[in-house]
Amino acid sequence: MSPNTLGTDPVHVMERTDSERSGSAKPAATTALSDRELCDRFEVIPTAAINDVLRSKGLIQQVLPPSVEGLEPSMRVAGIAFTIKGSKNLQLANEMEERAAMLEAIPQDAVCVWDTSNDDESAQWGEVMTMAAQRQGCRGAIVDGGVRDTDKILELDFPVFCRYRTSNGMLGRFRMSAWQVPVRIGQVTIHPGDITVGDIDGVIIVPRALAEETLVEAERIQFDEISLKKMITDGIAPREVVERGGYF
Template identity: 40%
Template sequence: MSNAKEIEQQNSAYLARLEKCYSGILHDVMRADGLRDFTLPPTLRPLIPGQKMCGPAFTVSGRVDPAANGHETLLQWTGLLSRARPDHVLVIQPNDSTVAHMGELSSETLKYKGVRGVIADGGVRDSEFIIGIGFQVWHRYYTPRDVVGYWLPDAFDVPVRIGDVEIHPGDYLFGDRDGVVCIPRARLERILQLAEQAMSNENLVRKAILDGIDPQQAYLQYGKF
């Protein structure tokens, strides 16, 4: 079996396990395991609040260039879409708070390519259409203004920072209604094991409480609440 095929199968297995988790349990086990600065800012919000999103990061950084012409910005933007990888989350650090960094045609293109969602530390437009196709985009603000003649991507597959979180290419992102966490790829297997065990313990605590056991006693018995 080729190395690429093995990586694809491993990624699929990880995603299947991640999709059974939720951000709170991932946060708790990561904190307990000594990790810090892995929760993305609460100013980011999902277009589709009840829809989970997870996958390895394909990262992009960009810059404002008001001198760029419209053709160049669109050429660079469509090049970004061409580079985006299936079964990944596109993570954009635009270094900008003025224009939209995701819109209608781009979202449809990415969904068709198999991209699992977008985290843009910037803006979004055409939001009703994007919601209609079920494509998840985390963003900070809405605006009708686009990137044309203003913004350019300048680096791909490089570490990017959103808030206090440094996201490396291949790190795993998980987002649900409560927020987004970033799991270092090298720690993913351990974090998944810890989260699965914690969820199992939570179910035991839940059952104990519903059976009439005092909540503090249940906590002391199972070490989870």
């Protein structure tokens, strides 16, 4: 098997003081970012801000089901989607060889995204797979299924989001059928190369073609919220906050 065959709106600009208008923190439009810079910048942006930007573009089905959660609330990840598809399967022949081929295909700055066809029995991710993926430069894993060796994964400081935990391995229970193909989790279709971002509020998928403009707009939301929060702490009434371009 070869790897390829298996009202108010937060995106509105708010009023700023003169000092804020000239502040160096304001994000600037940019193009041709490297994968590393793209991922590093997305990783520090809340998924809520990214969600607001995508909604303003008419993309309202970009969030994975809320059952897909980080192993710890503090986990954050952003990376390039490396997609994996599989389902329940009892066949064992060449299964480990296929796993090895998949792991060797993971590029730097990837996040492994597992579509398990709604499997509810097996762990598709564990300690040893984490170690192998880390050596490839992988940034994390999103598993619409199970994880095991949780304590060891936490020791490795590797962000993993999943639907459940189990001691069941996938050998003889579950098998990959393809990787680097479009997959679907919940209502979201994920293509290889899409930007995958996860934090305490869940996992969101940014289409790669919209990645850089979404990044800049989400960074602008964070910048604008400095003014918004100051208005609130200064005691400005909610209606006046809205009149000035704020939101709640």
